[in-house]
Amino acid sequence: MAGIDHAPPPFFKRGPAPLALLTFYLAISLALFVVDLRVQSLGLLRQSVALVVDPVQRVAQMPGSLIDHALAYLGDLQEMRAENTRLKESQLLTAPNLLRLEHLEVENERLRRLLAVREREKAGGQVARILYTARDPFSRRVVIDKGQMAGLVAGQPAIDEAGVVGQVTRVFPFSAEITLITDKNQAVPVQIARSGQRSVVFGRGDGQLDLRYIPANADVRIGDLLVTSGLDGIFLPGFPVARVTAVERDSAYAFARIAATPLAGVENFAEVMVIAPRQEALPPPPPAPDRHPAPHAAKKAGNP
Amino acid sequence: MIQPTFTSSRILLPVRPWFIAVSLFVALLANLLPTAWWPGVPDWVALVLCFWSVREPRRVGMGWAFVLGLAMDVADGAALGQHCFAYVLLAYGTAALSRRILWFPLAQQALQVLPLLLGAQLLQLAMRLAAGADFPGWSYLIGPLIAALLWIPGTFLLLLPQYQPVERDENRPL
Numbered sequence: 001m002a003g004i005d006h007a008p009p010p011f012f013k014r015g016p017a018p019l020a021l022l023t024f025y026l027a028i029s030l031a032l033f034v035v036d037l038r039v040q041s042l043g044l045l046r047q048s049v050a051l052v053v054d055p056v057q058r059v060a061q062m063p064g065s066l067i068d069h070a071l072a073y074l075g076d077l078q079e080m081r082a083e084n085t086r087l088k089e090s091q092l093l094t095a096p097n098l099l100r101l102e103h104l105e106v107e108n109e110r111l112r113r114l115l116a117v118r119e120r121e122k123a124g125g126q127v128a129r130i131l132y133t134a135r136d137p138f139s140r141r142v143v144i145d146k147g148q149m150a151g152l153v154a155g156q157p158a159i160d161e162a163g164v165v166g167q168v169t170r171v172f173p174f175s176a177e178i179t180l181i182t183d184k185n186q187a188v189p190v191q192i193a194r195s196g197q198r199s200v201v202f203g204r205g206d207g208q209l210d211l212r213y214i215p216a217n218a219d220v221r222i223g224d225l226l227v228t229s230g231l232d233g234i235f236l237p238g239f240p241v242a243r244v245t246a247v248e249r250d251s252a253y254a255f256a257r258i259a260a261t262p263l264a265g266v267e268n269f270a271e272v273m274v275i276a277p278r279q280e281a282l283p284p285p286p287p288a289p290d291r292h293p294a295p296h297a298a299k300k301a302g303n304p
Numbered sequence: 305m306i307q308p309t310f311t312s313s314r315i316l317l318p319v320r321p322w323f324i325a326v327s328l329f330v331a332l333l334a335n336l337l338p339t340a341w342w343p344g345v346p347d348w349v350a351l352v353l354c355f356w357s358v359r360e361p362r363r364v365g366m367g368w369a370f371v372l373g374l375a376m377d378v379a380d381g382a383a384l385g386q387h388c389f390a391y392v393l394l395a396y397g398t399a400a401l402s403r404r405i406l407w408f409p410l411a412q413q414a415l416q417v418l419p420l421l422l423g424a425q426l427l428q429l430a431m432r433l434a435a436g437a438d439f440p441g442w443s444y445l446i447g448p449l450i451a452a453l454l455w456i457p458g459t460f461l462l463l464l465p466q467y468q469p470v471e472r473d474e475n476r477p478l
Contacts, residue, residue: 018366018396025366025392029373033385037435042384049378057379060336132338134381137440138432141381170381177381184438205438 043170047148050172061132125275126150128158131175140183140203141169144272147176155234158272163240163263164188164228165272178272181241181262182207190241191229195219198229201242201260209242211258216249220258233278240264308463310407316466319360323465327352328364332372336379343443346451349376350424353391354398354417355455355462358406361399369395386431390424397423410456418452 015021036042128144146152148171156168158178166186170177179186182203190211191198197218201209214220224244230237242260249256306316331352339345349372356364373388380387397420398405405416425448433439 018399021366022392022396025370026389029370029385029388029392031385033383033389033431033435036384046378046384049374053375053379056333056375057336060333061338064338135335136380136382137444138382138437143381 046170047172050175054172054174058131064132125156125273126152127271127273128152128176129271134177139185140180140205142166142178142180143175144178144274145175146274147172147174149173152176152274153277156277157235157239157275159239159275160264160272162265163242164235165264167234168274176274181209181264188235188241189229189231190226192220192244193225193227193240194221195224198231201226204259207262208245209260209262211242211244211260212255214256214258216251216254216256218256220244220247220256222247226260236275236278308459308467309410311409314467314470316463317468319363319466321363324356324360324364327462328356328368328372332375332379335376344446344450346447346454347421347425350391350394350421350448351451351454351458352462354394354420355458357395357398358402358413358417359462361402364395365399366392366395383432383435386428389431390427393427394420394424410459413459414452414455417455418448421448421451424448 016024032042032045036046126146128146128150131143131145134141134143144158152168152171154168154171158165158168164181166178166180166183167188168176169179180203181188181201182205184203184205186203187200189198189200195218197214197220199211199213201211204210211220211226222244226241226244228235228237228239228241240263242262244258244260246259247256248258307314308316328349331348334348353364353369353372357369369391370388373386373391374384376382376387376391377384398417401416401420405413408416422445425445429440429444
């Protein structure tokens with residue numbers, strides 16, 4: 001008889017005990033959390049999940065961008081015309097410099113060769129569009145529409161027409177994440193354009209920057225321009241980063257408290273230029289035990 | 305529970321599994337809307353997940369919570385495991401309390417759900433602060449309050465496909 005020894009109907013089958021499942025899932029989550037933050041070796045997992053989530057993300061962005069486009073379309077023509085005129089003017093204004101730039105670059109190259117100094121790198125890169133601001137409220141990041149498929153790699157700097165915006169920190173197949181220079185964990189080695197003094201700016205997390213490791217008696221004034229120093233091997237030297245807005249000298253501290261405002265439209269922009277990675281090899285780090293802040297910070301910024 | 309609320313005399317149709325999946329997907333979509341900088345936008349995934357694990361604890365549980373958490377982590381650019389951890393605990397908590405929660409009127413259900421949602425948010429905050437992030441401001445904790453308020457309309461909305469038309473006759477008094 002088949003009816004005698006058959007298994008009981010699965011009325012009471014409820015899988016593993018809830019507590020066991022809970023322990024299992026919590027252990028995995030915690031392991032993911034620790035590994036992601038401390039070792040940062042989960043790029044592949046993140047990328048594969050992103051491959052699934054990314055299309056959903058783009059669909060979710062659609063209504064917003066549609067409204068934006070509609071508003072821009074309906075926005076008055078006057079504004080567009082004014083902007084167009086302004087752009088043409090600014091192009092004309094920069095034309096003499098640009099036209100001479102090529103000539104100067106060639107000349108510079110020749111002179112550098114004469115002096116047997118290594119040639120300066122030219123900045124090249126690709127333009128990417130900002131898709132959206134990452135939702136994570138604990139950091140300041142944006143997502144752009146180019147990724148691995150466009151040849152982006154983590155560590156590339158991003159600029160807009162006014163200055164440095166941030167740095168590519170995570171690369172997905174069709175998008176990439178830029179950590180803004182205003183993020184608390186983002187450091188950019190800079191120098192003061194006027195005096196040539198080098199230091200590092202850190203984001204504050206509130207849209208402002210902090211210029212650290214400047215002695216209290218150093219020559220810093222409000223309005224000083226900070227440009228990238230290029231010491232990190234990541235940013236090409238000479239890109240504007242920020243302007244000093246407040247200098248507070250307190251003899252109780254060794255360093256001055258200096259606040260700066262980013263020049264690039266760091267929190268509101270539409271397009272950025274992702275600069276190609278630098279080719280020149282950095283000299284090996286000095287073996288001396290005294291740690292200079294700039295290379296340290298550069299290392300931090302380079303391997304996010 | 306086969307009624308919308310414990311005092312109701314209407315019998316609900318059984319839930320359709322695809323509706324659960326669709327509602328969770330829509331919640332994920334709502335979470336990915338560009339509303340990152342608006343204060344008090346609730347975590348839709350947490351809310352819908354909480355609802356289904358109260359209503360159908362045997363269909364929606366920690367597995368769903370884990371997968372959705374992973375999706376949210378990647379989509380947010382947050383630390384991996386942050387949402388997973390909070391959602392799994394949320395699903396466990398709501399499933400454990402589901403028998404009790406459903407015996408309250410809707411407003412009191414919302415009160416019972418509030419600490420769970422708030423706990424999930426606080427947990428994420430604690431995890432990130434412990435990992436060295438900045439405090440994002442108190443508006444981060446407004447979301448769960450709004451979500452708890454949305455429990456009442458949300459219940460009606462998500463139970464809508466399970467209502468059946470009222471047709472009484474002498475054979476079917478309900």
